[in-house]
Amino acid sequence: MGLLQRAADWIIAKSSSSTLDQPAQWLLDWFRGGEPTLSGVAVTPESAMRLAAVFACVRIRSEDIGKLPCFLHRRLSGGGKERATDHPLYSIVHDAPNEYQTAFEFRQLLQAWTDLRGNAYALKDVDGRGNVTALWPLNPLWVQPLWVPGTWDRFYQVTIPGAATVTYPSDVIMHLRGMTVDGFCGLSPIAYHRETIGLGIAAQKYGAAFFGNSARPDGILTVPTVLTPAAGDILRKNWEDKFRGVDNAKKLAIFDGGMKWEQVGMDNTDAQYLETRNFQNQQIYGIYRVPAHKAGDLTRSTNNNIEHQALEYVTDCLLTEIVRWEQTMFRDLLRPSERSQFFFEILPDALLRGDLKSRYDAYAVARNWGWLNVDEIRERENMNPLPGGKGKIYLQPLNMTEAGKPPPPAQPSSSPTPTPEITPAGAKEMIRQLQVFIAHAETTDEHHLNGRSNGAAHGH
Numbered sequence: 326m327g328l329l330q331r332a333a334d335w336i337i338a339k340s341s342s343s344t345l346d347q348p349a350q351w352l353l354d355w356f357r358g359g360e361p362t363l364s365g366v367a368v369t370p371e372s373a374m375r376l377a378a379v380f381a382c383v384r385i386r387s388e389d390i391g392k393l394p395c396f397l398h399r400r401l402s403g404g405g406k407e408r409a410t411d412h413p414l415y416s417i418v419h420d421a422p423n424e425y426q427t428a429f430e431f432r433q434l435l436q437a438w439t440d441l442r443g444n445a446y447a448l449k450d451v452d453g454r455g456n457v458t459a460l461w462p463l464n465p466l467w468v469q470p471l472w473v474p475g476t477w478d479r480f481y482q483v484t485i486p487g488a489a490t491v492t493y494p495s496d497v498i499m500h501l502r503g504m505t506v507d508g509f510c511g512l513s514p515i516a517y518h519r520e521t522i523g524l525g526i527a528a529q530k531y532g533a534a535f536f537g538n539s540a541r542p543d544g545i546l547t548v549p550t551v552l553t554p555a556a557g558d559i560l561r562k563n564w565e566d567k568f569r570g571v572d573n574a575k576k577l578a579i580f581d582g583g584m585k586w587e588q589v590g591m592d593n594t595d596a597q598y599l600e601t602r603n604f605q606n607q608q609i610y611g612i613y614r615v616p617a618h619k620a621g622d623l624t625r626s627t628n629n630n631i632e633h634q635a636l637e638y639v640t641d642c643l644l645t646e647i648v649r650w651e652q653t654m655f656r657d658l659l660r661p662s663e664r665s666q667f668f669f670e671i672l673p674d675a676l677l678r679g680d681l682k683s684r685y686d687a688y689a690v691a692r693n694w695g696w697l698n699v700d701e702i703r704e705r706e707n708m709n710p711l712p713g714g715k716g717k718i719y720l721q722p723l724n725m726t727e728a729g730k731p732p733p734p735a736q737p738s739s740s741p742t743p744t745p746e747i748t749p750a751g752a753k754e755m756i757r758q759l760q761v762f763i764a765h766a767e768t769t770d771e772h773h774l775n776g777r778s779n780g781a782a783h784g785h
Contacts, residue, residue: 362523366530370441373515373522376529378606381620382613383440390646391433395419395671409667413456414658418669422447422460431462436646438465439503440613443511446481447499449658457658460499470500470510479509499657501649518612525605532602549583614642639676647671674705695719 362368373379395418399409409415422431435445442465450459469482471492479495503511515522546564567578578586603624610617616634618626626634654669678684684706691697700716703709710716 362519364520364523364527366523366526368515368519368523368526370513370515372526374441376522376525376609378525378609378620379515379522382609382615383437385615385619386440386613386643386646387433387436389643389676390436390650390671391429391431393647393671393673393675395428395432395650395669398668398670400666400668406668412667413458414667417457417460418654418658424459426462431460432650434462435501438462439501439511441513441515443503443505443513443516444468444470445501447501448483448493449497449499451497455660463498472509499653501653503649514612518609521605521608521612525602525609528602528605545587547585547587614645616642636677639673643673643676647673693720693722695721 366372374383397409397412397415397418398406399412400406419428421427426434431447435447438445444465446463446465446468447460448463449457450461452458463483463485467484467486469484471480471482472478481493481495481498481500482490483493484490502509503514505511546560548560552560603622606620606622607617610620610622616638617624618631618634619638650671651669655664658669659667688697688702688705692699692702696719698717698719700710703711703716
């Protein structure tokens with residue numbers, strides 16, 4: 326089947342859900358290239374991706390979500406968790422959701438769809454026991470969400486090009502939705518910010534045309550005589566051939582016969598072209614909550630604040646998407662009977678790693694205060710545990726005790742302090758000093774008893 330035939334079949338299939346009075350958005354995008362904007366630029370998710378700022382934001386967010394490890398955990402009865410490697414879903418979310426995609430490719434694709442169109446879908450393969458055995462991504466253009474008015478019953482009408490339209494119940498579809506105002510469908514950032522993105526595309530086109538026209542705005546070439554249409558066309562062609570284009574910029578123009586060049590319109594400085602493009606980029610960064618330095622704009626970044634900006638990106642931007650993924654998988658992939666025992670977790674630790682000295686300082690604190698052992702530290706540094714279980718020992722500070730309790734009694738030393746050896750010379754010296762002390766004490770007492778004391782002798 327040829328490309329045109331497949332496109333025709335797709336249009337015919339999609340036309341069943343679109344009327345002339347209320348054409349579907351996909352039909353507007355197909356025939357008009359997107360919803361028109363005041364800047365005169367038609368904006369669709371595809372055309373928006375040609376704008377560098379939009380492409381950078383979508384790429385950064387989707388690739389970061391895709392590269393983070395995703396685990397299925399089992400809750401332990403005494404508290405804590407363990408990786409549920411024996412569950413069928415573990416390899417699907419951690420390794421490969423289907424036979425054609427890796428886990429990175431799957432999450433990167435669905436996140437990009439969510440950032441462009443507000444929704445992303447995946448069809449679940451389910452075995453006889455109700456376990457999910459594979460996830461197949463569905464292009465949002467193929468899916469039409471449906472629901473019964475007045476209820477929460479949801480269905481999804483899927484029309485794959487070249488195939489029949491199938492309506493699926495919600496329990497076989499994984500639906501990742503962005504910000505929503507109706508509880509069912511996410512809002513497309515491109516559709517809701519067409520004017521902002523359209524202005525950015527218009528500024529980009531203006532810059533390309535500006536440099537393509539020898540870095541000159543439009544002008545008037547004046548001659549002292551009246552030219553025939555044919556002569557005017559020849560003069561215009563000769564002028565553009567010699568001076569239009571980047572390769573012909575700065576060439577010397579020679580005027581004779583009273584010919585003059587008059588520039589019209591604003592030049593590049595007056596139009597503040599660079600400021601306009603920078604402002605539009607900043608607005609697009611704000612739409613996706615991506616810091617400017619992540620997209621390559623280091624205007625306001627320094628060596629002192631770049632690490633804090635990276636942390637803000639994880640906590641303020643990426644963490645929202647992480648929670649969205651975790652809770653969507655919890656809702657759509659786990660059976661109701663499993664939700665009290667299992668949960669998903671995407672770990673952003675790889676994006677929060679500091680430099681080598683900062684990490685080792687943190688490990689020293691955690692090790693000395695007893696909440697990490699050597700094997701746990703080595704695991705975070707991608708090293709194997711110590712042999713023989715030596716790395717599983719925790720340390721405990723001896724100078725700390727529980728609040729409100731007396732300190733523990735001092736423990737006797739395991740080996741008594743040895744008595745120092747006394748030599749004969751040392752013994753004689755000790756006897757001599759003792760005799761001197763006794764003689765001095767007797768003299769003092771006799772002095773007091775002879776009445777020459779001030780009464781202190783009685784107290785003495």
